[in-house]
Amino acid sequence: MKINGNEIRPGNVLEHNGGLWAVVKTQAVKPGKGGAFNQVEMKNLIDGTKLNERFRASETVERVRLEQKDFQFLYEEGDALVFMNTETYDQLELQKEFVGDRRAFLQDGMMVTVELYEEKPIGVTLPDQVTLAIAEADPVVKGQTATSSYKPAVLENGVRVMVPPFISSGEKIVVDTNELTYLRRAD
Missing domain, CATH: 2.40.50.140 (Nucleic acid-binding proteins)
Structure with a gap:
């Protein structure tokens, strides 16, 4: 499906220069001289390279539906x-x-x-959140509980995350798979 250069939005997937590109962010630019254009930052879906490109409203680009x-x-x-x-x-x-x-x-x-x-x-x-058990966690150092400091812990899958001081080995926690961060204790 062809769309105009000014209709490109973040999240779109475009076929451009023989590759598939995911639009990361866009910015409409209206310079004092010349015509307006859409400054588009894209990421290649195959190899992960990034590209900044300018598209004028009169240009058309192929939008791909995955x-x-x-x-x-x-x-x-x-x-x-x-x-x-x-x-x-x-x-x-x-x-x-x-x-x-x-x-x-x-x-x-x-x-x-x-x-x-x-x-x-x-x-x-992957799902945004998964529940995993803590394989090992450092013990709490006395006096550290007054501040909101986090301590390192190793999950059952070998991934290291920072957890609050009250979490100990063997407990199950919910982890954000995108940010690799602790979210909460599992129910």
């Missing part, structure tokens, strides 16, 4: 992660690097959203 499908994480096999489409039961193998650092948060049976472009996987979205 297909989003729900998949269930099944297991890890060598360098691959195996997911299953919950509607068709088709299996999809993705390389560990494709998921990146967030793969440590994958749990058996976890539902994820896979973004597809022309049936080719482009990205994987």
